[in-house]
Amino acid sequence: MSDLFRVEGLTKNFGGLAVSREISLAMPAGERLALIGPNGAGKTTFVNLVTGQLQPSAGRVVLNGEDVTGLGAVERVRKGLVRTFQVTRLFSDMTPEEHVTLTVLQRERKATRILSRFRGNAEVAGEVEGLLGTLGLLEVARRKVGEIAYGQQRLLEIAIALALRPKVLLLDEPAAGVPSSDTPRIEQALERLPPELAVLMIEHDMDLVFRFAKRVVVLAAGEIIFKGVPSEVAANSRVREAYLGNYANARSVA
Numbered sequence: 001m002s003d004l005f006r007v008e009g010l011t012k013n014f015g016g017l018a019v020s021r022e023i024s025l026a027m028p029a030g031e032r033l034a035l036i037g038p039n040g041a042g043k044t045t046f047v048n049l050v051t052g053q054l055q056p057s058a059g060r061v062v063l064n065g066e067d068v069t070g071l072g073a074v075e076r077v078r079k080g081l082v083r084t085f086q087v088t089r090l091f092s093d094m095t096p097e098e099h100v101t102l103t104v105l106q107r108e109r110k111a112t113r114i115l116s117r118f119r120g121n122a123e124v125a126g127e128v129e130g131l132l133g134t135l136g137l138l139e140v141a142r143r144k145v146g147e148i149a150y151g152q153q154r155l156l157e158i159a160i161a162l163a164l165r166p167k168v169l170l171l172d173e174p175a176a177g178v179p180s181s182d183t184p185r186i187e188q189a190l191e192r193l194p195p196e197l198a199v200l201m202i203e204h205d206m207d208l209v210f211r212f213a214k215r216v217v218v219l220a221a222g223e224i225i226f227k228g229v230p231s232e233v234a235a236n237s238r239v240r241e242a243y244l245g246n247y248a249n250a251r252s253v254a
């Protein structure tokens with residue numbers, strides 16, 4: 001019962017198609033969990049069910065012992081369930097500093113129309129600087145988002161999510177679309193996430209998954225087919241068959 005977060009029997013049907021089938025898993029504070037699986041396995045649907053973008057056909061989402069299944073996405077964010085998206089949703093004419101400042105003000109329910117008034121607010125500015133620093137974005141804090149590297153844009157999404165003070169953070173493919181030369185930057189930023197935060201990451205980059213995750217959950221056809229530590233996952237025959245075969249063979253993982 002010490003789990004910070006858990007889902008029980010989470011099920012979603014689209015018409016006759018079962019996209020999530022009785023998914024149950026729990027995360028303690030400080031968790032670093034990777035959710036992997038082939039395209040169409042239902043990973044994004046799962047995140048949508050957790051964060052309230054979708055309502056389940058059956059099952060529960062429980063945060064800090066509270067059943068939040070009936071709550072909408074905004075209420076869940078306020079309770080600490082926060083996500084990033086597979087594709088960036090930023091304003092190209094605004095700077096990282098402005099994005100994060102607006103998010104902090106929104107969280108505090110301050111009027112965001114008067115952003116300029118808060119620029120000089122030391123408390124807000126200090127928090128924003130800390131968040132941008134955690135994600136390695138201080139050097140581009142005042143550049144327009146449209147002018148910074150795509151990898152930095154993905155990191156800014158995480159900074160924005162952190163500005164909402166999550167307890168559970170769901171990262172939907174943080175390295176998707178990022179050139180491989182930039183993935184170390186993403187990896188370093190992920191290492192600096194607050195230790196008490198529970199993080200669930202969907203990712204196809206297996207090197208990143210195996211370096212980041214303490215535990216791995218494998219989804220195939222809407223169902224969990226494996227839960228375990230990274231060293232076990234590559235050796236599991238069901239997982240190799242469903243997903244990892246090519247990766248494991250390429251790396252000679254026994």
Ligand SMILES: Nc1ncnc2c1ncn2[C@@H]1O[C@H](COP(=O)(O)OP(=O)(O)OP(=O)(O)O)[C@@H](O)[C@H]1O
Pocket residue numbers: 014017019037038039040041042043044045046
């Ligand atoms: N709104 C919807 N209506 C009907 N089917 C849907 C809907 N959303 C998703 N699906 C189907 O559910 C299945 C799971 O999709 P989902 O996007 O969750 O998979 P995924 O594991 O995130 O895939 P990817 O790795 O490609 O992002 C797919 O077959 C998809 O076509």
